[in-house]
Amino acid sequence: MDDLFVFTSFTTSNCYIVTPSLSDGISYVIDLPPDLDPVLDYIKKENLSIGGALLTHGHFDHALGMSSFDGSIYIDLNDEQLARKPEEQLKSFMGLNLDSITYQGELNEVKDIKSEELIVHSNPGHTKGSSSFEFPSLGIVFTGDFIFKEGIGRTDLLTGDTNEMIYSINNVFTEFHDDYILYPGHGDKDTVKSIKNNNILVREYLND
Numbered sequence: 001m002d003d004l005f006v007f008t009s010f011t012t013s014n015c016y017i018v019t020p021s022l023s024d025g026i027s028y029v030i031d032l033p034p035d036l037d038p039v040l041d042y043i044k045k046e047n048l049s050i051g052g053a054l055l056t057h058g059h060f061d062h063a064l065g066m067s068s069f070d071g072s073i074y075i076d077l078n079d080e081q082l083a084r085k086p087e088e089q090l091k092s093f094m095g096l097n098l099d100s101i102t103y104q105g106e107l108n109e110v111k112d113i114k115s116e117e118l119i120v121h122s123n124p125g126h127t128k129g130s131s132s133f134e135f136p137s138l139g140i141v142f143t144g145d146f147i148f149k150e151g152i153g154r155t156d157l158l159t160g161d162t163n164e165m166i167y168s169i170n171n172v173f174t175e176f177h178d179d180y181i182l183y184p185g186h187g188d189k190d191t192v193k194s195i196k197n198n199n200i201l202v203r204e205y206l207n208d
């Protein structure tokens with residue numbers, strides 16, 4: 001079993017399964033895209049013990065799989081309404097006109113997770129409840145739509161805020177170790193150091 005499994009959704013969002021400690025063997029799912037079946041199949045095939053799903057934020061391409069996930073779901077509850085009521089996002093993103101598909105299940109506050117393997121960072125800007133998940137034992141961090149290899153998350157969507165994004169880049173992104181691997185919500189991974197040096201938007205906003 002590998003300590004990291006990557007699945008890219010048809011919506012281009014990345015879903016990850018991470019197993020931070022082989023000693024307890026508990027795995028976490030990072031984000032729940034709409035087409036979750038390959039992820040559920042992998043969990044079943046590998047017979048993984050899932051400690052829960054951690055959502056980087058409430059956008060549909062990271063959260064619409066909630067209804068097919070049979071386990072605890074953790075999210076910054078500032079994004080609860082986004083995650084529960086995706087129909088407004090779906091209309092604006094894809095021009096779809098959908099009947100209400102409100103999610104009625106339980107959502108847990110991600111900052112309440114007690115795990116020595118995990119550090120939860122709050123980085124508002126893309127959405128109010130955007131979070132990053134750091135796993136120190138693996139030297140990796142999952143950033144959702146906060147920081148990408150070659151860009152940053154949009155701030156013009158519901159609850160997005162450019163000033164909060166600038167704050168988060170300068171006060172959260174800068175806390176990540178240079179040699180960590182950053183796994184974003186879309187696109188390829190890269191080291192934190194390389195992103196600091198090469199990501200034009202991050203460079204523009206640092207020390208703004």
Ligand SMILES: [Zn+2]
Nearest residue numbers: 057059126145
């Ligand atoms: Zn997003």
